[in-house]
Amino acid sequence: MSEPEEIQTLQTYSETEKHRVFTKEFMPHIDSMYNFAFRLTNDEDDANDLVQDTYLKAFRFINSFEEGTNAKAWLFRILKNSFINDFRKKSKEPSKVDYQDVETTYNSEEEAETAQTVDLRAESVQDLIGDEIANALNALPVDFRTVIILCDVEGFTYEEMAKILDIPIGTVRSRLHRAxxxxKEKLKYYAKSLGYDVNSDTLTE
Amino acid sequence: MVSEAEKVQKKTECEHKNECMKLVQLIVDGQASEEQIAQFKDNMEKCLPCEKGYALEKCIKDALQLRLEKKCVSSSIIDCIKKKIAEL
Incomplete structure (x- = not known):
């Protein structure tokens, strides 16, 4: 995957070809891109701005995209970098981070594979509605939210995620585990609020 | 389908929880090799905590895929992008 930030001019598309490649390769992913942007920013206007920025950058750097390669991953990488480098700095709503979560998780990201369990059962999750799932996801620090969106919502492979996020595959695995x-901790809170005894598969009320 | 009677025969404590949960993550994410899939299937027949761990991970992944609203971009944003691209 070529990196637009590296400004590697590998292709020499004509103006007509640029528009054709843009329409054919990039535009089909715009809903996924918007969904990703919305999940990162939690704001429709911010997501719109981020998607527009990303698509304009994609066009500007289109010569570093090879037609027929993984356009979706290429675009996601641009969007993620735009979010980190530009957008998060000027965002009107600073990202809400539970610093205790971050401290706990980052201090031990490389030890993510140590034994940890959350007392939550599949049966407790099955009754949660979409809004509760979304709230639990939104409550995660952005780096953890990102790996879950990329893996579980968008279906990227670990290898693709490693390229999008610029991290080794081992870190993808451990960060995903932590995320x-x-x-599960957040979902447990919602399951409890529904009256589930999260340890026993049954409703207590 | 494993019957309730058969489930009773399964281990109720997993002595390899770390390794098993790593494997469960690979399975749920479709990133496991054939050998790992075989190892996982074999283990699932014997270990209740692993079976429940898999069920939970799968359930959460399914919930994220199916129950989370997919936000779509508005046509006005698409038009705006096309207009800006045309002006470049």
Whole structure:
């Protein structure tokens, strides 16, 4: 996957070809891109701005995209970098981070594979509605939310995620593990609020 | 389908929880090799905590895929992008 930030001019598309490649390769992914942007920013206007920025950058750097390669991953990488480098700095709503979560998780990201369990059962999750799932996801620090969106919502492979996020595959695995542990904690809160005894598969009320 | 009687025969404590949960993550994400899939299937027949761990991970993944609203971009944003591209 070529990196637009590296400004590697590998292709020499004519103006007509640029528009054709843009329409054919990039536009089909715009809903996924918007969904990703919305999940990162939690704001429709911010997501719109981020998607527009990303698509304009994609066009500007289109010569570093090879037609027929993984356009979706290429675009996601641009969007993620735009979010980190430009957008998050000027965002009107600073990202809400539970610093205790971050401290706990980042301090031990490389030890993510140590034994940890959350007392939550599949049966407790099955009754949660979409809004509760979304709230639990939104409550995660952005780096953890990102790996879950890329993997579980968008279906990227670990290899693709490693390229999008610029991290080794081992870090993808451990970060995903940490992210899921945190998500389970958040889901447990909602399951409890529904009256589930999260340890026993049954409703207590 | 494993019957309730058969489930009773399964281990109720997993002595390899770390390794098993790593494997469960690979399975749920479709990233496991054939060998790992075989190992996982074999283990699932014997270990209740692993079976429940898999069910939970799968359930959460399914919930994220199916129950989370898919936000779509508005046509006005698409038009705006096309207009800006045309002006470049």
């Amino acid at each position: 899921r542990m945190l998500l």
